[in-house]
Amino acid sequence: MNIGDKVVYPMHGAGEITGIETDEVGGVVSSYYVFRLPMGNMKLMLPVDKVEEAGLRPLITPEQVKDVVEVLTDETDQMQGSWNKRFHTNLERLKTGNIFDAAAIARNLSRQNSKKKISSGERRLLDLSRQILISELVCVCGKTPEEITAWVDELIGVPTATETD
Incomplete structure (x- = not known):
């Protein structure tokens, strides 16, 4: 990984490596992206030796955007079980950085929320999945x-904030 690379940091989203710094924590000197x-x-810092463990990955390619579009326009997955179980299952999926x-997750929870308000926990997960996406x-798209x-929102098929006001 180099300064200027754009990468995805699971549970945070996409960003750019802007530097490498050395810092001392607990008497141990380490290098951080x-x-x-x-x-x-x-602004986030990640120890250089923890990159693989953290799941850092390169951005998808412009060609893969069409695959994301397919997911967003696909049918809603059946949401079974309690919101708490769904929350933990979806949280584990988000942690992969995929x-x-x-x-x-953004598609399913957005559509569910437009029909019937979701729990506050699932709402936070919806916001996080949307931020990451x-x-x-x-x-990737330069927009x-x-x-x-x-x-x-258009692809998922839910009203935008301006349409619901």
Whole structure:
């Protein structure tokens, strides 16, 4: 990984490696990748030797965007079990850093929420899955977060915020 690389940090989303810093924590000196995540304007640091363990991966290719579109426009998965069980299953899926899982979770929870309000826990998971999905699509497609958000909502088939006001 190099400075300037755009990568996906599971559970946070896509961003750019902006630097490598050395820091001392608990008497141990380590090197850290510094990431800037444009969504939320967040800065994260990850020890260089923990990259593989953290699941850092490159962005999807522009050709793979069509596969994400397929997931977003696909039928809603059957939502079975209690919200708590669904929450933990979806959380584990998000932790993998797989954009297709994030897209499916965003699709399923968005559609469920448009029919009947979901629990606050699932709402947080919906927001996180959308952040992860949208941040990567912003980096790959070169569009603004607002443009990608509207596009994702259109693909999922739920009313946008302006349509519900």
